[in-house]
Amino acid sequence: MINLVFYFFAFLAIAAALYAVSTKQIIRSVFAMFACFFAISGLLVFAQSDFIAIAHLMIYVGGILVVMVFGIMLSQKASLSNAVLHNKSISLHQYLALLACVALFVILMYFFYLYGPNTPIHYVGSDIEIIGIALLTKYLLPFELVSLLLLAAFIFTAMVTRKNKN
Amino acid sequence: MAFYFISIVLLGFIAVYALMAVWAERKVSAWIQDRVGPVVTGKYGLLQTFADIFKMLQKEDITPTLADKKLFLAAPILVFTAVFMGFATIPFSPTYISSSINIGIFYLLAIVSIEVLGILMAGWASNNKYALLGSIRSIAQIISYEIPAALAILAVIMLFQTLNLQEICMQQGILSKQKIYFFGFWEVSKIGGIFAWTIFQAPHLLIAFVIYFIASLAECNRTPFDIPEAESELVAGFHVEYTGFKFGALFLAEYAMMFLVSMIAAVLFFGGWNTPLPNLASFALADYTTGAYWGIVWILLKALSLVLLQVWIRWTFPRYRMDQLMTLCWKVLIPLSFVIVLFSGIWKLFILN
Incomplete structure (x- = not known):
């Protein structure tokens, strides 16, 4: 029963991701991405990291996806249908994106082979106390760097909207 | 086993509650406006909404020709599922x-954002300008008001040091393992009752409740923040094209959402399942x-009283304008909630130690 649920989530993640990149309707591709993120959250619960699962749902669905749909809704339908979604020729920035994807996949596979499928999981619990203490001691520098990046993004957004007003 | 039992009972309860809440809404509005409300169907008009729902279920299920049919069907399912999922972590009693x-509470905050996506789906799939405008307004308001709501909740969980709703309830009554202080000076761990509730544990938490309550009104699209479904401007907002059973599902989700945010408020601020009667x-x-x-x-008494308060507010206040709504959120509630979070930290560090 539990295995069945796992395979359902795995299938949903892959099928939704494939649909998201193949469909011609941009809004459907965004909602397919929602299904994909939701399924990945489910898989994260299976990996015994429920805090990450919920954080994933909150950031990707509650933040990024909603902003994407918002952008689509505010743009005109005509300009959306004219937009070229499936360009045959690949430009430079697309090569860079492809390179980043391949690099991330290689790193992922490296860790997969490093630890193998039979490595026992050291479950430390999903207690927020452990996560909080780890973030503010062992991983303080990355945590602060990410906060700085977010602050920069905030200030930039405020600047952009103000420019548009004038 | 308890899981299946609770989910089935809860589904039935929410259906009956939604019908009674609609009846209560009509009765309360009638009393406020010096009318009598529904009186013909059943005693005190109690069967009025049951009659309404039977009429609604018989209606033809219409899908607009130019609507995105799959998304149009998926939206009510997604909205109702999201709200119903929220009840999974709500404690109903110590057992x-x-x-x-x-x-728990982090999960609930994530659930609200899934509901937002369902509203967007409904607004887009309807292919109707009123529906689209309604859902855009709804999202703008919900994602803005999520911030003060989350900060008000943060002020509470900073004192309790846990995200588990059952433990938050425990720490507000006689079953608490920690010591509870009434406004920081009088130990009430053994007295319990109303004195041990969150809002009486620190002076700033009453303000935190007010912020959370205002934000929760906005998240449920209730007056004075009902601009997503403002009848005089947008017909009915994002659900204007829905009929029959699909409309029923959206309507049920709206009332279930009111109940969900009231449950969260009851758990976080009013002691959850703890009794208001103290040991004297x-x-x-x-x-x-x-x-x-x-x-x-x-x-249930606490949550339903809060729902009644929401109904009362709906028939007392006029609707906000969009810019007034955003001003209230970004210039009043968010700075105030940051101050409350800061005060919570100070209280935890210096008063409770």
Whole structure:
């Protein structure tokens, strides 16, 4: 029963991701991405990291996806249908994106082979106390760097909207 | 086993509650406006909404020709599922909780954002300008008001040091393992009752409740923040094209959402399943009225009173304009909630130590 649920989530993640990149309707591709993120959250619960699962749902669905749909809704339908979604020729920035994807996949596979499928999981619990203490001691520098990046993004957004007003 | 039992009972309860809430809404509005409301169907018009729902279910299920049919069908399902999922981590009594996970309140905040996506789906799929405008307004308001709501919740969980809703309830009554102080000076761990509730544990938490309550009104699209479905401007907002059963599902989700945010408020600020009666001298009222069945009674009473408050507010205040709504959120509530979070930290570090 539990295995069945796992395979359902795995299938949903892959099928939704494939649909998201193949469909011609941009809004459907965004909602397919929602299904994909939701399924990945489910898989994260299976990996015994429920805090990450919920954080994933909150950031990707509650933040990024909603902003994407918002952008689509505010743009005109005509300009959306004219937009070229499936360009045959690949430009430079697309090569860079492809390179980043391949690099991330290689790193992922490296860790997969490093630890193998039979490595026992050291479950430390999903207690927020452990996560909080780890973030503010062992991983303080990355945590602060990410906060700085977010602050920069905030200030930039405020600047952009103000420019548009004038 | 408890999981299946609670989910089935809850689904039935929400359906009956939604019907009674609509009836109560019409009755309360009638009393406020000096009318009598529904009186013909059943005693005091109690069967009015049952009659309405039977009429609604018989209606033809219409899908607009140019609508995105799959998304149009998926939207009500997604909205209702999201709201119903929220009830999984709500404790009903010291023993009845579907899922006592360590990240309960964080999970609830994530659930609200899934509901937002469902509203967007409904607005887009309808292919109607009023529906689209309604859902854009709805999202703008919900994602803005999520921030003060989350900060007000943060102020509470900073004091309790846990995200588990069952433990938050525990720490507000006589079953608490920690010591509880009434406004920081009077120990009430053994007295319990109304004195041990969150809003009386620190002076700033009453303000935190007010912020949370205002934000929750906005998240449910209730007056004075009902601009997403403002009848005079947008016909009915994002659900204007929906009929029959699909409309029923959206309507049910709206009332279930009201109940969900009231439940969260009851758990976080009003002691959850804890009794309001304190142990006074030899009258151990709190000991008598704490338990599995009493818990269900208390939490439902608290949540339903908050729903009644929402109804009362709807028929008392006029609707906000969009810019006034955003001004209230970004210039008043968010700075105030940051101050409250800061005050919570100070209280935890210096007063409770």
